[in-house]
Amino acid sequence: MEQVLFLNGNQPQALIHHIMQVTVNGQNRELSPEITTAGNLLAELKIARERVAVVINENVVRRAELDNAALADGDTIEIITMVGGG
Amino acid sequence: MTDAIETASALDTKWKVGNHEFTSRLLVGTGKYETFELTRDALEASGCEVVTVALRRVDLDAHSRGEKNLLDFIDTSKYTILPNTAGCFNKEDAIRVCRIARELEIGDLVKVEVLSEQKTLLPDPIETLEACKVLVKDGFTVMAYTSDDPIMARKLVDVGVAAVMPLGSPIGSGLGILNPNNIAIILEESPIPVLVDAGVGTASDVAFAMELGVEAVLLNTAIAGAKDAIAMAHAMKHACIAGRLAYKAGRIPRKRYAQASSPALDF
Numbered sequence: 001m002e003q004v005l006f007l008n009g010n011q012p013q014a015l016i017h018h019i020m021q022v023t024v025n026g027q028n029r030e031l032s033p034e035i036t037t038a039g040n041l042l043a044e045l046k047i048a049r050e051r052v053a054v055v056i057n058e059n060v061v062r063r064a065e066l067d068n069a070a071l072a073d074g075d076t077i078e079i080i081t082m083v084g085g086g
Numbered sequence: 087m088t089d090a091i092e093t094a095s096a097l098d099t100k101w102k103v104g105n106h107e108f109t110s111r112l113l114v115g116t117g118k119y120e121t122f123e124l125t126r127d128a129l130e131a132s133g134c135e136v137v138t139v140a141l142r143r144v145d146l147d148a149h150s151r152g153e154k155n156l157l158d159f160i161d162t163s164k165y166t167i168l169p170n171t172a173g174c175f176n177k178e179d180a181i182r183v184c185r186i187a188r189e190l191e192i193g194d195l196v197k198v199e200v201l202s203e204q205k206t207l208l209p210d211p212i213e214t215l216e217a218c219k220v221l222v223k224d225g226f227t228v229m230a231y232t233s234d235d236p237i238m239a240r241k242l243v244d245v246g247v248a249a250v251m252p253l254g255s256p257i258g259s260g261l262g263i264l265n266p267n268n269i270a271i272i273l274e275e276s277p278i279p280v281l282v283d284a285g286v287g288t289a290s291d292v293a294f295a296m297e298l299g300v301e302a303v304l305l306n307t308a309i310a311g312a313k314d315a316i317a318m319a320h321a322m323k324h325a326c327i328a329g330r331l332a333y334k335a336g337r338i339p340r341k342r343y344a345q346a347s348s349p350a351l352d353f
Binding site: 003023025026027045046047050051052054057058060061062063078079080081082083084085086 | 140188
């Protein structure tokens with residue numbers, strides 16, 4: 001609740017930065033402050049990283065770099081997996 | 087149920103694409119089965135070693151409800167996974183999908199399919215060729231889905247794909263091998279494996295394709311859409327082996343008139 005108030009009020013930038021609005025697989029999501037990387041996001045969503053590839057703003061993230069791939073406000077994130085196909 | 091495979095491997099050589107070597111000459115898609123259990127069991131029954139998959143967004147709502155997905159049923163250490171670029175209608179999308187597939191760390195194989203339109207789902211040859219050119223340079227082992235056009239197949243060979251995969255007939259049509267003459271010409275000219283991909287309706291189509299001398303057959307709907315997918319998967323496995331062995335054995339020439347199998351009556 002505190003953070004929402006900060007957003008609506010005229011608070012210092014540093015505090016506003018704690019909440020990120022991103023799009024994940026077409027859904028708008030608000031990320032809590034501790035989620036700062038693609039690796040964090042997968043953990044938060046309980047998605048096994050062995051099963052997916054992550055794309056941030058059309059840049060494919062190397063799997064080895066998932067924990068270094070920083071998320072920023074406004075990012076468009078795609079989490080891609082294998083499905084049935086011919 | 088391994089008898090047929092054992093017989094085939096005793097009488098046949100393995101086939102190769104890129105650095106990969108396979109015994110089974112049937113590649114099976116994972117789409118359109120009624121359930122994931124059926125997918126798993128049909129793949130098992132088919133004896134295939136390579137399975138195709140598509141790449142799509144994780145369904146976050148289904149995932150959060152704890153619903154199962156394909157990967158809960160497919161042992162990716164047991165099968166070689168061949169990701170496709172289904173749903174791509176231009177080279178940029180196909181290249182993007184392959185680069186995403188690479189981060190799934192399931193190997194270097196990709197099935198490049200760049201389609202032209204929804205109605206026929208026929209390949210767009212120009213976009214396919216351009217995509218393949220880039221992906222080969224990127225280091226992928228490219229298996230190119232293409233029309234049954236010998237000239238197109240030659241151009242794909244020239245850009246360095248690892249296999250050409252002409253369609254038998256349109257995807258999901260079940261019309262079988264509509265232009266065996268073109269497939270034969272592609273085979274005659276191709277220094278790389280030729281697979282028939284798409285159009286198989288039933289087991290005899292697979293046998294027929296294999297008798298033409300193609301390296302392998304890729305199919306999906308013919309099994310997934312059969313009334314009894316498991317029985318059809320078995321049928322496809324045996325048809326594939328039968329067709330391959332018949333090709334290797336060498337068929338007799340066709341003649342206009344009869345030739346008696348028994349000696350003439352001499353008493």
